[in-house]
Amino acid sequence: MILIDSLIIGGIKFCFDKIATAVDKEMNDDTALREELMAAQMRLELGEITEQEFREVEDQVLAQLREIRERQMATQEDVEEGELRITGAEVTFEGDETGHARAEDIVEHAEDIVEHGERRPRRR
Amino acid sequence: MVNAGRAAARQTPPQQFIFFGGKGGVGKTTCSVAAARELTKSRQRVLIVSTDPAHSLGDALKHKLSSKVKRVAGLDAVELDADGALTRWIARHKRGLETIAEHGTYLDSDDIAQLLRLSLPGVDELMGLVELRRLASSKPYTRVVVDTAPTGHTLRLLAMPETLSRIAEIFNDMQAKHRFLAESLGGTYRADSGDAVISELAMEGRELFDTLRDSERARFHWVLLPEALPLEETRDAVAALHEEAIAISDFIVNRVRAAPRGHCSKCSPKVRAEAEVLRQVRKDFSSVRVIPELLPAPVRSAAPKRRATPRHPLEVIAPETCRLLMFAGKGGVGKTTCAASAALLLAERHKRRKILLLSTDPAHSLSDALDLKLSDEERALPGFPALRTREVDAAALFRARRERYIDAIDELFDSLQGGSNLDATYDRAVARDLIDLSPPGLDEIFGILSISDALVPGAGAPTADQVIVDTAPTGHALRLLEMPGKALEWVHTLLAILLKYRKVTGLGRLAPDLLELARQMRQFLDLLRDPQQTCLVAVTRAAELPRLETARLLQSVARMKIPVSGVLVNAVASGECARCRRVAAMEEREIRALAPGHAKVLAPEAAPPPRGIKELLHWGKTWEIR
Numbered sequence: 001m002i003l004i005d006s007l008i009i010g011g012i013k014f015c016f017d018k019i020a021t022a023v024d025k026e027m028n029d030d031t032a033l034r035e036e037l038m039a040a041q042m043r044l045e046l047g048e049i050t051e052q053e054f055r056e057v058e059d060q061v062l063a064q065l066r067e068i069r070e071r072q073m074a075t076q077e078d079v080e081e082g083e084l085r086i087t088g089a090e091v092t093f094e095g096d097e098t099g100h101a102r103a104e105d106i107v108e109h110a111e112d113i114v115e116h117g118e119r120r121p122r123r124r
Numbered sequence: 125m126v127n128a129g130r131a132a133a134r135q136t137p138p139q140q141f142i143f144f145g146g147k148g149g150v151g152k153t154t155c156s157v158a159a160a161r162e163l164t165k166s167r168q169r170v171l172i173v174s175t176d177p178a179h180s181l182g183d184a185l186k187h188k189l190s191s192k193v194k195r196v197a198g199l200d201a202v203e204l205d206a207d208g209a210l211t212r213w214i215a216r217h218k219r220g221l222e223t224i225a226e227h228g229t230y231l232d233s234d235d236i237a238q239l240l241r242l243s244l245p246g247v248d249e250l251m252g253l254v255e256l257r258r259l260a261s262s263k264p265y266t267r268v269v270v271d272t273a274p275t276g277h278t279l280r281l282l283a284m285p286e287t288l289s290r291i292a293e294i295f296n297d298m299q300a301k302h303r304f305l306a307e308s309l310g311g312t313y314r315a316d317s318g319d320a321v322i323s324e325l326a327m328e329g330r331e332l333f334d335t336l337r338d339s340e341r342a343r344f345h346w347v348l349l350p351e352a353l354p355l356e357e358t359r360d361a362v363a364a365l366h367e368e369a370i371a372i373s374d375f376i377v378n379r380v381r382a383a384p385r386g387h388c389s390k391c392s393p394k395v396r397a398e399a400e401v402l403r404q405v406r407k408d409f410s411s412v413r414v415i416p417e418l419l420p421a422p423v424r425s426a427a428p429k430r431r432a433t434p435r436h437p438l439e440v441i442a443p444e445t446c447r448l449l450m451f452a453g454k455g456g457v458g459k460t461t462c463a464a465s466a467a468l469l470l471a472e473r474h475k476r477r478k479i480l481l482l483s484t485d486p487a488h489s490l491s492d493a494l495d496l497k498l499s500d501e502e503r504a505l506p507g508f509p510a511l512r513t514r515e516v517d518a519a520a521l522f523r524a525r526r527e528r529y530i531d532a533i534d535e536l537f538d539s540l541q542g543g544s545n546l547d548a549t550y551d552r553a554v555a556r557d558l559i560d561l562s563p564p565g566l567d568e569i570f571g572i573l574s575i576s577d578a579l580v581p582g583a584g585a586p587t588a589d590q591v592i593v594d595t596a597p598t599g600h601a602l603r604l605l606e607m608p609g610k611a612l613e614w615v616h617t618l619l620a621i622l623l624k625y626r627k628v629t630g631l632g633r634l635a636p637d638l639l640e641l642a643r644q645m646r647q648f649l650d651l652l653r654d655p656q657q658t659c660l661v662a663v664t665r666a667a668e669l670p671r672l673e674t675a676r677l678l679q680s681v682a683r684m685k686i687p688v689s690g691v692l693v694n695a696v697a698s699g700e701c702a703r704c705r706r707v708a709a710m711e712e713r714e715i716r717a718l719a720p721g722h723a724k725v726l727a728p729e730a731a732p733p734p735r736g737i738k739e740l741l742h743w744g745k746t747w748e749i750r
C-alpha cells in the first residue's frame with residue numbers, strides 16, 4: 001500500500017513537476033550513472049534488452065561508480081553518509097516519511113554497489 | 125446519445141427504466157425476465173439488459189445473447205459489454221480526448237494513443253449507464269428492464285453519473301489553460317473537439333443523475349430471499365440508495381417455502397424463520413410482494429452414492445502448500461459462509477499458521493456470517509489468535525490517502541511558485557480534481573493490493589502464511605483476478621513513457637516505484653498460477669443456472685491459468701418431506717452434470733444458515749467429498 005502512495009504522488013509530480021525542475025537539476029556523475037542503471041533495469045523489464053545485455057550495462061556502471069568513489073575517497077578521507085543522502089534525496093522529495101525511507105534505501109543501495117561491487121540483478 | 129432527444133420526443137409515454145437489484149443469487153434475473161414478459165403483454169416495447177459482467181440473462185431466456193440486441197420471444201434482449209463500449213466510446217471521441225490530453229499534459233499523441241489502448245479498472249461501472257442509455261435510445265422502447273450486478277457493484281454503478289461529471293470537470297480544467305492562452309493572445313476562443321467531449325460528458329452525467337432520481341423515468345425493484353442476512357444487506361442498500369436520493373419502489377421476497385405436510389427437519393424450522401423475516405420485511409418496507417418457491421419438475425434419479433472417505437474435503441480443496449485460497453462464485457451461493465468455515469477449520473488444525481481471512485466484496489457479509497464487528501483493520505478472531513480477518517474498505521482506504529495526496533500536491537505547487545505562475549494555477553486545479561475523483565475500480569485495485577501485500581510484500585516477510593479470500597460475485601471476482609496482469613500492462617506503458625522523457629525530466633522516484641510494482645505483480649502472478657500455492661474453489665448450488673454460471677467461471681479462470689482445487693456445492697437439500705425429496709432428486713442430477721473433472725465437495729443445507737464461529741465450525745465438519 002505504501003508503494004501505491006508513492007506511485008500516485010510520484011505520478012502526479014511527474015506530470016506537473018516536469019521541465020521546470022528538471023532544467024535546474026544539475027546532475028552529477030553519480031546521479032547520471034545511477035539513472036543509467038535504472039534505465040537499463042526498465043528496459044529489461046520491458047523486454048527491450050536481455051538479461052545478458054543488462055548485466056553488461058550493470059558491470060559498466062558499477063565499475064564507473066567504483067571509480068568515482070575511489071576518487072572521492074582520495075580527496076576526502078571520510079565521506080559523510082549525509083552527503084550521499086543529498087544525492088539520493090535529490091531524485092526523491094523530502095518531508096514525507098516514506099520519502100525518507102526511500103532516500104535511505106537508495107543510499108544503502110549505493111553503499112552496497114560501491115562496497116561490494118556487485119549486486120544480483122532483479123529476477124524476472 | 126445523439127438520437128436520445130429525438131427518440132424521447134417520439135415517445136409517449138416516456139421511456140422508463142426498471143432496475144432489478146439485490147444480492148447475487150436471489151433471482152434478479154428470473155424476476156427481470158418475468159417482469160419483461162409481463163410488460164410485453166400490455167403492449168409495451170421492452171428491452172431487457174443485463175449489466176452484470178457475469179451475465180446469466182441468456183441462461184434465463186434460454187438463448188445465447190451478446191452485446192448486440194437480439195429479439196427473443198417478443199422482447200429485445202442484450203448483455204452489456206463494458207469493455208467493448210469503452211473502446212467504442214474512446215474511438216468515437218479520440219480526437220477530442222487527444223486534444224484535451226495535448227493541452228493538459230506534456231505527453232504527445234503517441235503516448236496518449238498508447239494510454240488510451242489500456243483497459244481501465246472499474247469499466248463495468250464507468251460505462252454501464254452510458255451504454256445502457258445508448259441501447260435504450262437505439263429504438264423507441266417504452267420500458268427498459270435492467271438486470272443488475274449484485275448489490276455492492278450496483279451501488280457503484282448508480283454513483284457513476286457523478287463520476288462522469290467530475291471527469292468532465294477535470295478535462296475542463298485541463299483545457300482551461302489553453303483557453304486562457306488563446307484568449308489572451310487576442311481573438312475569441314472557439315470551442316474545439318476537446319470541448320465537445322467535455323460538454324457531452326457533463327450532459328451525460330447530468331441526464332443520468334436526473335433520470336435515476338425521477339420516479340417516472342426510473343423505478344427500482346429490490347429482490348431478496350426470506351433470510352436474516354439478506355434482509356440486513358437490503359436494509360444497508362436501501363439506506364445507501366436513500367442517501368443518494370434514489371428510492372426503491374417495490375420489494376420482492378423470492379422463493380418463500382411452503383409449510384411441509386407433517387414435520388421436516390429442514391423445512392419446518394426454515395418456514396418458521398422465513399415467517400419471522402417476512403414479518404420484518406413488511407414492517408420495514410412498503411409495497412412488498414411475495415413469490416413462493418417454484419419446485420422443479422419431478423425427476424427420477426438414482427440414489428446418491430455416498431462414499432465414506434477418511435479425509436476431510438479441506439485436504440482436497442486446500443492442501444498443505446496452499447497459500448492463497450479463494451472462494452468464488454455467483455452471488456448468494458454462500459461464498460462467505462464457506463470461506464469463513466474453511467478459515468476456522470484450517471485455523472483449528474494449524475494453530476500457529478498465520479491465516480488472513482479477507483473479504484474483497486464491497487457488499488461485505490463476513491461480519492454478519494461471523495457475527496462479529498469487522499472493519500478494514502485486521503482483527504484476530506476470539507479463540508484463534510493466529511487467524512485474522514478484515515473487510516477491505518476501498519472507499520475508506522482511498523479517503524485516508526486523499527489528504528496525504530493533496531498535501532503532496534500543494535507542497536509541489538508551492539515549491540513551483542517561483543516558476544511559471546500560469547502553469548501552476550491551472551495545473552494545481554487539475555491535480556486536485558484528479559485526487560478528488562475517486563476512480564472506478566477502487567474495490568478491485570485495493571482488493572488485489574491487500575492480497576498481494578500479505579503474501580508477496582515488496583519488503584520484509586509476508587504478513588500471512590495463508591490468505592483466504594471471500595471474493596465478490598463472479599463477474600467482479602474475475603475483474604479482481606485480471607488486475608495483476610492489467611497493472612503490469614499499465615506499468616510497462618508508463619515505464620516506456622518515462623524512458624522516452626528521461627533526458628528531459630529524469631527518472632525520479634517514479635521509476636524505482638514502478639519497477640517495484642512490476643516485480644510485485646509478477647511475483648503475485650507467478651503465485652496465482654502455481655497450483656501448489658493457489659487454490660480457487662468455485663462455490664455453487666445444485667441447480668441449473670448456478671451450474672451454467674459455474675461452467676463459465678471455470679472456463680474464464682482456466683483462461684487466466686488460475687488453478688482450481690474443487691467445486692463446493694452448497695446447501696444440498698437433506699430434509700425428509702415431499703418437497704425436499706423432490707429437490708434432492710433434481711439436485712442429484714445437477715451435481716452429476718456439474719463441472720466434470722473437478723473434485724466436488726457437498727455442504728448440506730442448514731436452516732437457518734450457520735452464523736457465528738461455533739456454528740460455522742460445526743457446519744464445516746459436515747462437508748463431504750463426492
Ligand SMILES: [Zn+2]
Nearest residue numbers: 388391699704
Ligand atoms: Zn423438507
